[in-house]
Amino acid sequence: MLITPNGLLTRRSVISSAIVASSMLPSVGVRRAFSQVAAFPLQSLPYPEDALAPVISANTIGFHYGKHHRAYVDNLNKLLEGSDMVGKPLEEIVKATRGDATRVALFNNAAQDWNHNFYWNSMRPGGGGAPSGALADRVKDSFGDYIKFRQEFFIAATTQFGSGWAWLTQSADKKLQVVKTANADTPMAQGTTCLLTCDVWEHAYYLDYQNRRADYVNAWLDKLVNWEFASKQLAS
Numbered sequence: 001m002l003i004t005p006n007g008l009l010t011r012r013s014v015i016s017s018a019i020v021a022s023s024m025l026p027s028v029g030v031r032r033a034f035s036q037v038a039a040f041p042l043q044s045l046p047y048p049e050d051a052l053a054p055v056i057s058a059n060t061i062g063f064h065y066g067k068h069h070r071a072y073v074d075n076l077n078k079l080l081e082g083s084d085m086v087g088k089p090l091e092e093i094v095k096a097t098r099g100d101a102t103r104v105a106l107f108n109n110a111a112q113d114w115n116h117n118f119y120w121n122s123m124r125p126g127g128g129g130a131p132s133g134a135l136a137d138r139v140k141d142s143f144g145d146y147i148k149f150r151q152e153f154f155i156a157a158t159t160q161f162g163s164g165w166a167w168l169t170q171s172a173d174k175k176l177q178v179v180k181t182a183n184a185d186t187p188m189a190q191g192t193t194c195l196l197t198c199d200v201w202e203h204a205y206y207l208d209y210q211n212r213r214a215d216y217v218n219a220w221l222d223k224l225v226n227w228e229f230a231s232k233q234l235a236s
C-alpha cells in the first residue's frame, strides 16, 4: 500500500511518486522542481479487483478504481502543480480547501482521493453483518442495537440525493453517528473521525445493480463491511 487512508506517505511512495510526477511534466526544469516533492500515487487496492464478487464485480471495481479513482488522483496532481499546497499531506489539503470558492476543483479531487482510499478499506471479502467486541458495544450504546444502526445507515445511503457518501463517524462527544455527504464532501474535512463509508455515486454500483441502489446498499451492509478497519479508526 503506497498511501494510508489518513494520507500518510511511505518512503517508498515518495520515491515512486516522484517518478510518476516526473513522467507527467513537460519541462526538465519544472520536472526537477516538482519531483522534489511527492505527487500522490493511486493507492493500491487492499484486495484483488475480483475479491468482492459477486457483491461488487471485477468489472465495476475495474472502472471505479482504475478509471474514476485514478482520474481524481491524476487531476489532483495536476492541480497541485505550482500550488501552495504542494507537499502537504492529503488530509491537510482537503481541510484547507473545503469551502474555498477559489479552490473547488482542488478540494473535489483531493477529497475524492481520500474518500475512495477510505471506501476501499471499508470493505473486505466475506465482511458484513454486525460488529463484534468493543465496537458492538459502541454501536449498542449509540444506536440502541445493530438493527437500528443498520436501518439508519441504509436510509442515509439510499436517500442521499444524487451523488455522495454514507458514513459511520464518531462525534466530538464520542457517540457514533450516521451521516451523509453530497458529491466529494467528507466529514474528515471538519475534523470528524470517520469509521466507515459507502460510496453511493452511481459509478459505484450501476454496472452491477443499475438503478437499484437499495440492493447495492443492502449487499454492502450484509456482505462487505470491514468492521476491523472501523475499529482501527477508533484506536488511531
Ligand SMILES: [Fe+2]
Binding pocket: 064, 068, 116, 199, 201, 203, 204
Ligand atoms: Fe466512487
